[in-house]
Amino acid sequence: MSSASTMTASTEQEIATVAEIRAHFPALDRIHAGERVAYFDGPGGTQVPRAVADAMTSYLYEHNANTYWEYPSSAETDAIILASREALADFLNATSDEIAFGANMTTLTFHLARAIGRRLTEGDEIVVTELDHHANIAPWTALARERKVTVRSVRLIPETGQLDWDHLERQITPRTRVLAIGAASNALGSITDVRRAGELAHAVGALVFVDAVHYAAHAPVDVRLWDCDFAACSAYKLYGPHIGVLYGKLDRLDDLDVPKLYPAPDNSPDRMETGTQNHEGIAGAGAAVDWIASVAANTLDRRSRIVLALEALHARNQPLFTNLWDALSAMLGVRLFGPPPNAQRTHTVSFVVDGVPAVDVVRSLAKRGVFATHGDFYATTIIERLGQSKDGVVRAGLACYTTDDEVNRLIAGVQAVAGR
Numbered sequence: 001m002s003s004a005s006t007m008t009a010s011t012e013q014e015i016a017t018v019a020e021i022r023a024h025f026p027a028l029d030r031i032h033a034g035e036r037v038a039y040f041d042g043p044g045g046t047q048v049p050r051a052v053a054d055a056m057t058s059y060l061y062e063h064n065a066n067t068y069w070e071y072p073s074s075a076e077t078d079a080i081i082l083a084s085r086e087a088l089a090d091f092l093n094a095t096s097d098e099i100a101f102g103a104n105m106t107t108l109t110f111h112l113a114r115a116i117g118r119r120l121t122e123g124d125e126i127v128v129t130e131l132d133h134h135a136n137i138a139p140w141t142a143l144a145r146e147r148k149v150t151v152r153s154v155r156l157i158p159e160t161g162q163l164d165w166d167h168l169e170r171q172i173t174p175r176t177r178v179l180a181i182g183a184a185s186n187a188l189g190s191i192t193d194v195r196r197a198g199e200l201a202h203a204v205g206a207l208v209f210v211d212a213v214h215y216a217a218h219a220p221v222d223v224r225l226w227d228c229d230f231a232a233c234s235a236y237k238l239y240g241p242h243i244g245v246l247y248g249k250l251d252r253l254d255d256l257d258v259p260k261l262y263p264a265p266d267n268s269p270d271r272m273e274t275g276t277q278n279h280e281g282i283a284g285a286g287a288a289v290d291w292i293a294s295v296a297a298n299t300l301d302r303r304s305r306i307v308l309a310l311e312a313l314h315a316r317n318q319p320l321f322t323n324l325w326d327a328l329s330a331m332l333g334v335r336l337f338g339p340p341p342n343a344q345r346t347h348t349v350s351f352v353v354d355g356v357p358a359v360d361v362v363r364s365l366a367k368r369g370v371f372a373t374h375g376d377f378y379a380t381t382i383i384e385r386l387g388q389s390k391d392g393v394v395r396a397g398l399a400c401y402t403t404d405d406e407v408n409r410l411i412a413g414v415q416a417v418a419g420r
């Protein structure tokens, strides 16, 4: 897996400095309660560099049209959409005709599941996991009602924040038709070896769908290496606008019995897209990929720059994350969840302060200009298994613009709550 395992500090000098990166994000100038805002809400949606907003504005002001018509702004729209497909293809290591856009990952996954479900019959099985966001559970459990398929769920081990692999192996049977699995948990940061899981599923002839929404902002996605049939991510988690992206192996996309309008294009990837698309969002998604690539030295091809940038950003944030983890762990009454910093994980941490509901912790942090999120983040089953359903947990995620100083402000803010 191309993942945190390949991240080394040696690449760090080849990327832009944090100060250079921060200069691209107007949101970082925001002052709240007399403090410059420190954004730890990236796992719920990152801030956006100027280049992304510029691409969207430029599209609306200069190229706005519908597709496939014979006049310049329509042709420009077609070209912009194709350029964004190519950018996302580089981002995921796919080809441009394997990239479809949609409202968000949840909508795309419901759409895909309905299409796959049309060929499923009673007694067929789908495997989901307790470690997943419900956007990668509900679309599949809907098929239990609609197609009478059986949904089996792989257990999470709450103590480690990892999947129970023995259970996974037992849940995959000769009747398995789909494995729906997440590459990284948006609640715990744990990274799952989706290639290994996919091999088990492919061995019984099942399709493999990977939720890469949380993973994609933190490590290079490589759908070829993962050998998945489908994968989805969301541009707004990776410095882009609110739009979803679906990858499908070309022959899989061609083969889907997808709900569509008879007169709409039937070629892939267009056949996956319903109605008129969010053209400005697509322009912004492509610009977000180009922006990520621009963080790395400009001497390589775009895919190599994306990989270098994401790996080096992860390496740069590793000591910040370790500092955060160690400081929170040392606080009396603070409990952390998920794998330790040296494990295969993203730089997203969830924790509770005993006796203080998560909502009160984040309100207190916000008063210091530190923005963090709380609740279950729709990773509801994880939070249940951790016994935290009543008050939820606090979640803080590091992003490309996070500084050491901001991490120390977060630590001080939690300390102030825990020390009350």
Ligand SMILES: Cc1ncc(COP(=O)(O)O)c(C=O)c1O
Residues within 6 Å of the ligand: 043, 044, 103, 104, 105, 106, 107, 133, 135, 136, 182, 184, 185, 186, 211, 212, 213, 214, 233, 234, 243, 244, 377
């Ligand atoms: C891991 C994961 N999967 C799926 C989703 C849903 O994505 P979207 O909001 O694009 O539907 C999220 C959003 O938080 C997520 O973090």
